[in-house]
Amino acid sequence: NAGVTQTPKFRVLKTGQSMTLLCAQDMNHEYMYWYRQDPGMGLRLIHYSVGEGTTAKGEVPDGYNVSRLKKQNFLLGLESAAPSQTSVYFCASKESAGIEKLFFGSGTQLSVL
Amino acid sequence: SQQGEEDPQALSIQEGENATMNCSYKTSINNLQWYRQNSGRGLVHLILIRSNEREKHSGRLRVTLDTSKKSSSLLITASRAADTASYFCATTPSGSARQLTFGSGTQLTVLP
Numbered sequence: 001n002a003g004v005t006q007t008p009k010f011r012v013l014k015t016g017q018s019m020t021l022l023c024a025q026d027m028n029h030e031y032m033y034w035y036r037q038d039p040g041m042g043l044r045l046i047h048y049s050v051g052e053g054t055t056a057k058g059e060v061p062d063g064y065n066v067s068r069l070k071k072q073n074f075l076l077g078l079e080s081a082a083p084s085q086t087s088v089y090f091c092a093s094k095e096s097a098g099i100e101k102l103f104f105g106s107g108t109q110l111s112v113l
Numbered sequence: 114s115q116q117g118e119e120d121p122q123a124l125s126i127q128e129g130e131n132a133t134m135n136c137s138y139k140t141s142i143n144n145l146q147w148y149r150q151n152s153g154r155g156l157v158h159l160i161l162i163r164s165n166e167r168e169k170h171s172g173r174l175r176v177t178l179d180t181s182k183k184s185s186s187l188l189i190t191a192s193r194a195a196d197t198a199s200y201f202c203a204t205t206p207s208g209s210a211r212q213l214t215f216g217s218g219t220q221l222t223v224l225p
Contacts, residue, residue, distance in 0.1 A: 004155070035215075042117075042201060042217040043156075058212065090155055100144055100205055102213065104155030 002026055006091050006105035013081045013112045021076040021108050023091030031094045032074035033058075033102070034066060036087040043090065049074055050097070081112045117145075117202045117216030125222040132189040134219040136202030137182075143205045145178060147187050150199045150218070159187075159200075164207075192223045 004025045013019055023032065030051050035043040045058030049068040063085060065077045074093075078085060088109050092102040120135045136145070144163045148156040162169045162178045162185065169176045175188040189196055199218045206214065 033212075040122075040217055043215040045212055045214075048212060059214075092156075100146060100161055100213070101158045102148075102156070102203075104157070106155045107153075 004091055004093055004103050004105040006089075006108050008108060009106070010109045011111070013078075013110065015082060015112060017081050017112075018077070018079050019081065019110075020078075021089055021091075021110075023074045023076070023093075023105060024072055025074075025091075025093040025103070026072065027093065027095070027103065028071070029093035029103070030071075030096050032068065033092040033094075034064070034074065034076045035090045035092065036060065037090060037107075038087050046076065046089075083112050086110060086112045117204050117214060119200070119202060119216045119219040121219060122217070123220045123222070125224065126192055128192060128194055128223055128225050130192055132192050132196070132221055132223070134187045134200050134221070136185045136187070136216055138185075138202075138204045138216075139183065141207040142180075143207055145176075145185050145205075146203045146213070147174075147176060147185075148201045148203060148215075150201065152198070156201065189221075192221075194223050194225045197221060197223045 007022045033048040034046040044060050047066040049055050052071040055066045067075045091105040117138045146161045147159045150156045160171045162176050173190045178185045201218045203215045
């Protein structure tokens with residue numbers, strides 16, 4: 001049971017490049033989340049999904065897009081990367097609306113030069 | 114904006130001592146959770162306390178919640194070097210369609 005898996009673990013981009021971060025969970029969870037973590041700021045919610053085919057904006061959605069075509073996968077896209085998007089990105093999932101415990105992936109370190 | 118704020122930002126203690134971290138939040142909540150993050154890893158859920166609970170225990174962890182003061186504390190008793198990590202509180206605000214909000218964390222260092 002792998003839990004929540006994120007790929008890639010590290011990535012360096014040049015300003016203006018695009019990329020997609022993949023999150024996969026094997027726990028049949030309904031809810032999935034993308035957070036970014038910056039020094040001294042804790043985790044901030046980018047986008048989330050409450051089920052297959054649904055997405056919603058979080059606290060800091062600008063510059064990012066997401067898709068949840070399959071229940072087990074949640075993709076985070078950067079269409080035109082900016083240095084301000086240098087961060088550590090975490091994917092998380094939870095079972096359902098009534099369950100609050102989140103399960104996290106191990107993170108993606110992204111640097112935008 | 115962040116709902117929860119931890120205090121202190123950093124804490125260094127000797128192995129065997131107790132560690133206390135505090136979390137303050139701004140709005141009414143349904144529940145509050147504490148998570149641990151080891152360096153370079155994802156967050157791991159430790160404990161959840163609901164708004165109608167005042168205290169909860171799990172092993173060496175004790176969490177208290179004071180909704181009148183909008184604050185919570187996490188106590189780790191008899192600390193070990195392996196407890197070295199960052200600790201975050203996370204709150205679920207009251208009301209529908211509200212998502213979990215994390216604080217900025219307390220970095221705990223337990224010296225052997």
